[in-house]
Amino acid sequence: MQxxxxxxxxDLLRSCKREAFHLEVLDSYAEPHEHEPLRRFLDGExxxxxxxxxxxxxxxxxxxxxVAVTRTRIVSxxxxxxxxxxxxxxxxxxxxxxxxxxxxxxVAEDVPPDDFWLFDDELVIFSAFxxxxxxxxxxxxxxxxxxxxxxxxxxxWALSVPYSEYIxx
Numbered sequence: 001m002q003x004x005x006x007x008x009x010x011d012l013l014r015s016c017k018r019e020a021f022h023l024e025v026l027d028s029y030a031e032p033h034e035h036e037p038l039r040r041f042l043d044g045e046x047x048x049x050x051x052x053x054x055x056x057x058x059x060x061x062x063x064x065x066x067v068a069v070t071r072t073r074i075v076s077x078x079x080x081x082x083x084x085x086x087x088x089x090x091x092x093x094x095x096x097x098x099x100x101x102x103x104x105x106x107v108a109e110d111v112p113p114d115d116f117w118l119f120d121d122e123l124v125i126f127s128a129f130x131x132x133x134x135x136x137x138x139x140x141x142x143x144x145x146x147x148x149x150x151x152x153x154x155x156x157w158a159l160s161v162p163y164s165e166y167i168x169x
Contacts, residue, residue, distance in 0.1 A: 022115070052089060
């Protein structure tokens with residue numbers, strides 16, 4: 001396995017040809033760049049979301065190339081503060097071209113302990129968070145691991161609810 005940071009991830013995303021799928025399984029992330037936006041959200045303060053613009057740009061660049069960017073978030077109910085925050089921000093993800101779906105944790109079975117990205121059903125990037133909660137990813141193209149992640153993608157995607165339906169339920 002190879003470890004990549006944000007720049008390496010963006011390069012891999014730019015090489016994706018059909019689909020970039022993300023499975024999220026944690027109830028809180030709050031990476032360092034999100035600390036202040038999360039605080040503002042919890043305090044009911046406005047946010048210009050400038051901190052989120054780089055992600056929106058790479059998603060839009062990817063979807064403009066015809067690559068689907070999809071995500072299933074497995075969430076605990078009741079929602080954590082971070083989940084409520086991510087639901088508010090998800091509208092920006094969707095504007096950029098992502099298809100995000102939600103699956104309540106009590107409905108999901110055999111949830112893995114780690115998040116992953118699956119590119120073109122062949123390349124897997126397992127999320128790894130350091131002590132500072134900064135993201136990095138462990139990359140593999142092992143066919144057995146990619147097949148396992150593909151099966152999880154199919155299982156959870158089929159059970160999950162599109163954002164527009166989840167937010168109004």
